[in-house]
Amino acid sequence: MQNNDDKKMGGQNSEPVLNPLYDPIFKGIFTQEMKESNIALNDFLSTMIGRKITNIQLRPNEPAVETRNQMQMSFDVSVTFDDGESADIECQCRQKLSEYNYHVRSEVQVAQLLNNNAKKGSKWNAGKVYQITIANFKFETGDNSCFAWYTMRSETGRNLGDRLNVIILDLVRMRELNKDKPVKNLTNREKWGMYFAYAGNKEKQKYIKEIAESEEGIMAAETVRKYMSKEEANWFAQNSYDTFMRDYNASLEYAEEQGLENGKQQKAIEDAVLLVKKYNTSPEEAAKDMNAPLDKVLEMLSKSEA
Numbered sequence: 599m600q601n602n603d604d605k606k607m608g609g610q611n612s613e614p615v616l617n618p619l620y621d622p623i624f625k626g627i628f629t630q631e632m633k634e635s636n637i638a639l640n641d642f643l644s645t646m647i648g649r650k651i652t653n654i655q656l657r658p659n660e661p662a663v664e665t666r667n668q669m670q671m672s673f674d675v676s677v678t679f680d681d682g683e684s685a686d687i688e689c690q691c692r693q694k695l696s697e698y699n700y701h702v703r704s705e706v707q708v709a710q711l712l713n714n715n716a717k718k719g720s721k722w723n724a725g726k727v728y729q730i731t732i733a734n735f736k737f738e739t740g741d742n743s744c745f746a747w748y749t750m751r752s753e754t755g756r757n758l759g760d761r762l763n764v765i766i767l768d769l770v771r772m773r774e775l776n777k778d779k780p781v782k783n784l785t786n787r788e789k790w791g792m793y794f795a796y797a798g799n800k801e802k803q804k805y806i807k808e809i810a811e812s813e814e815g816i817m818a819a820e821t822v823r824k825y826m827s828k829e830e831a832n833w834f835a836q837n838s839y840d841t842f843m844r845d846y847n848a849s850l851e852y853a854e855e856q857g858l859e860n861g862k863q864q865k866a867i868e869d870a871v872l873l874v875k876k877y878n879t880s881p882e883e884a885a886k887d888m889n890a891p892l893d894k895v896l897e898m899l900s901k902s903e904a
Contacts (some may be wrong), residue, residue, distance in 0.1 A: 611654045617798030619734055619769075620629045622835040623792075624691035624729075625673050627822045629656060632827075634818040641815020643677060643687060645786045646730050646765055653678040676710070686715050691732040691794070700737075702887045704729055704748075706877055712761055719790065728763040729792045732794050736770045744771035744791060769795040781808045789813050797823070868888035871898050 616623045618750045623746060628639040636654065646649045655676045675687050676857040688711055692700070708729040716724035737746060748764040751757055784792065789809050793816050796802035810820040826832045873884040874895070881899060885892040 601892045607633075613824070613827065615797075615803075615823055616832055616836055619691060619693060619732075619798050620795055620839050621691045621693075622839055623823070623826065623832065624732065624779045625689075626826055626832065626835075627819050628689070629673060630822050630826070632822065634821045638815050638819035638822060639675070641786075641813070641818070641850060642790060643675070643689075643730070645790055645815070646767070647687075649726060650680040650769065651677045652680050678838070685728060686711055686725065687728045687730060689730045689732075691734075693734045702873075704731065704766075706873065708762050709763050709877065724761060726761050726763060728765060730765045730767070732767050732769065734769045734795075737768045742771065742775075744768045744775055745787060750885060767791050767794070779806075781812055783805045784809075786813060789816060793819070863894075866899055867894045871902065875902070 618627055619625045628635055628642070629721040640651050640654055643654070654671070672738070673689055675689070676684065677687060678684050688707065708727055711727040711729065712724060715727055716722070716723070744767065746768065748766075749757055749760060750762050763835065765786075767790070768793060772788070773795050775834070776788055777794055779788075782788070793806060793809050797806050808819040867890045870884040870888040870890040873879040873887065874881055879887070881895050882892060884890075885895045
């Protein structure tokens with residue numbers, strides 16, 4: 599059921615609209631069986647990567663479920679660029695920088711995507727992979743840019759192979775840098791950023807309408823969002839996700855207030871062991887990345903192998 603705040607999201611005398619910063623809604627905008635979804639996805643990916651896409655194929659995905667994993671939902675697509683090159687792309691939207699190291703998580707996930715891609719052939723000819731995250735938090739505290747692109751480079755800046763690509767659109771910095779900039783002066787990438795930054799703000803719907811009218815892909819996304827907003831099931835998904843996130847964040851705050859450091863440390867140890875066992879990370883690196891005591895990581899690994 600829709601709550602009163604969400605029903606007012608569209609502003610006075612307008613229909614309520616879903617918030618694309620909720621990951622199930624973000625995912626839904628690009629995966630509906632309608633041409634506008636395909637137009638929006640093509641435009642969004644082409645804009646983020648800076649290359650024209652001629653073909654898109656969505657991979658099968660599991661439906662959203664109300665578990666902790668819901669915070670980590672993503673969707674994968676296989677694309678072909680206008681020069682014939684193919685690539686696999688993973689997209690997700692995240693509301694908050696959680697207690698774990700999201701930088702490491704991004705690196706591990708994009709490496710896993712490349713590993714899956716490489717299994718398609720018998721030679722070392724895997725296509726490029728991209729992980730694109732719409733982050734409603736400041737990803738790099740010392741960086742003033744709102745768009746970041748990470749690849750594997752040498753100390754001199756030379757690319758290793760351009761296969762691994764992590765792209766972050768930082769909505770916090772996007773708002774800070776572009777809040778007073780006229781829509782006509784925004785780049786397409788900035789338009790997408792400001793769309794996601796303000797689409798869920800009921801006071802900014804006139805501004806969102808102006809952005810959508812200036813960019814075909816965003817107009818298509820708006821068409822899909824309004825279409826989705828007519829379905830009660832989508833409101834249920836949004837409100838369920840919101841409730842889950844509130845409960846999850848509240849539990850973290852309670853743990854911090856109660857000083858449950860042992861629980862946090864145990865989670866860090868478990869995450870480090872997962873990195874070792876599932877992604878072949880060395881125990882030393884995993885312990886460092888997860889801020890876990892190495893001796894405890896080695897102890898848990900030893901027990902699990904016994």
